[in-house]
Amino acid sequence: MNLPNKLTVARFALTVVFLWALFWPWPVPFRNTLALIFFFMAAVTDFLDGRIARARGLITNFGILMDPLADKVMTCSAFIAFVESTRLNPDAPVKVAAWMVVIIVARELAITGLRLLAASKNIVLAAEYFGKHKTISQIVAINALLVVEACHEWPLWLKNIFAPWVVGFAEIMLWVTVTLTAASGLIYLWRNRAIYLSDM
Helix, strand or coil: CCHHHHHHHHHHHHHHHHHHHHHCCCCCCCHHHHHHHHHHHHHHHHHHHHHHHHHHCCCCHHHHHHHHHHHHHHHHHHHHHHHHHHHHCCCCCCCCCHHHHHHHHHHHHHHHHHHHHHHHCCCCCCCCHHHHHHHHHHHHHHHHHHHHHHHHHCCHHHHHHHHHHHHHHHHHHHHHHHHHHHHHHHHHHHHCHHHHHCCC
16 A cells, blocks of 8 residues: 555544544543644545655556545545434534534435446546635634633633634534535535536
């Protein structure tokens, strides 16, 4: 297994550990900080694997299939986890509503289905401008939401750096993410409508 594929597999593993840190039923010291670290590490593998594969000529069928799947598992797991966290902590400063996550997950499933349909017709659908920005906004929003909770576990001087602004930033990024996710999905489906309309 080459390095980019190892990074992709590591992203799956880090997603599991991230969820463990958030929801392990017994007390875990610095629980939210650990979750932040694990998710940030997973996001770094997302940044690196494709770039290394292209730079070193290590693109494989495994990577083509599993890299975007690992991305979706990572981000969707995090947003679903935030819905559960909101339910367990109704006084959370930033609340992630279930309908927001439904939009995010539905978009990812729809685009994955479209790409599978295109692949069955030997058509390769490349990522688009809005889709790339959607992914960046999702990762930034998730990290910001994690910092909202994690900063309360940090030394006072470090907490005071983040606490005054991170809640507002996380709220803004959450709405930006939902908007970009919905818009990019609709644009992608419209531009590639010939692929699925021909089978209807």
